Amino acid sequence: MSNLNNLRFLLLTATMAIASCSAADDSKADSHADSHADDPRHVRHELMEDVGKAAKPVGKMLKGETEYDAAIIMASLQTWHDVSLQIGDLFPEGSETGMDTEAAPAIWEDRAGFDEAISKWRSAVEAAQAAAPATLEAAKTTVGPIFQTCKGCHDNYRIED
């Protein structure tokens, strides 16, 4: 009988403990959302999305699907440049996994190579910014090579889900 009581007591305390934990979770819900937004895995993902969004109108122009607009090109170059300055710091130790990250272990195993891939991208962007291509033909030779750097880095430092 006393065994049964012990079991009841144990179950009761366990239930209370779980309940208080989830209550604590609820109270922290807001701050938790904030910490998620600051999480480097989240931030770097959003920045990469921005890079893709900036690439889309440029790609369409280079393919001749839309009319050439130098202002759009320069705006996208600016976005890429901004991201290229921030992105390298968003892969700290401890952010290797989780949150569906597609970051490859190679980033942490070969940090120098990863940093070099980013600076290769940034150099290509800076060269295009300096050239400020005014025509489609000029953009093909100055902006085109930037696109190659995307794949070069992804092949080595991103895993496919």
Add this chain to the structure above:
Amino acid sequence: MGRTGRTIVILLAVLVLAAWWLTEPRPLRGALPDHVANAPAGERIFWAAGCASCHASPVGGKRAKGDDKLLLGGGLELDTPYGIFRAPNISPHEQDGIGNWTMIEFVNAMQRGIAPDKRHYYPSFPYASYAKMRTEDVMDLRAYLDTIPPVAGKIADHTLGFPWTLRRGISVWKLRYLSAAPIVSVATSDATLEHGRDLVEGAGHCGECHTPRDSLGGMMTGRWLGGAPNPEGRGRIPNITPGGKNTADWSAADIAYYLESGFTPDYDTVGGSMVAVQENMAELTKVDRDAIAAYLKSVPAVTDE
């Protein structure tokens, strides 16, 4: 032994003989097409068929890049539920590669899955797709393979579990799944669609990954290109029919551009095992990629699972 006993023994013997006859490797007989093999034309087939993706020797544990893709010494290992398959040396080296094969031996390997010593190849070598190629294209491919550097060194045989070690059983598989007939019927008046079908169903062997397999490992043609579990583990190989949620709104131009550049319409880049495939497709002509895109837009839509 009574009369019934004798009958049973005779019946069994007949069955064994029938099984032996049924599982006999069946090479092509008769003449090859009247065609002068053309190496430059074969180079296009080489990239379309993705030979390098399996047969180029890995460099430092990674897949070969650039000119190393032409060193077909083999050695890549495919870790599968059946065991480990090792891609052999198909460089033109006379002892270790395929340098001394005759043209008919090469065609039999590619389109019937039969080695020069008459053994069956395992379908990890995608001859079930290559069987649908134009034999002239296979002959051109051979002419091209004769022009690349010979690589010394034999690759160890596969390491498979029982009963997969019984190669003779592959005959049964072939009876069911090996056919030169096309999968999707297209109007013969449409040269672009026919060309795209040749490349996708044949050399490109796209269905080997993008089509789900049944319990015997054959492609389920009823769900042709409808997406499948990733044989290398994580995730799924996407549905690339007009019914696939990821690619349904891609135009033919989007598909052709993806194969050329590696960029999706949203400017994400190609990933996973498709990277090597896309790089191969980039070596084809624009006409080839446009034909592939036109064919993919025309195949029956498969709904996502």
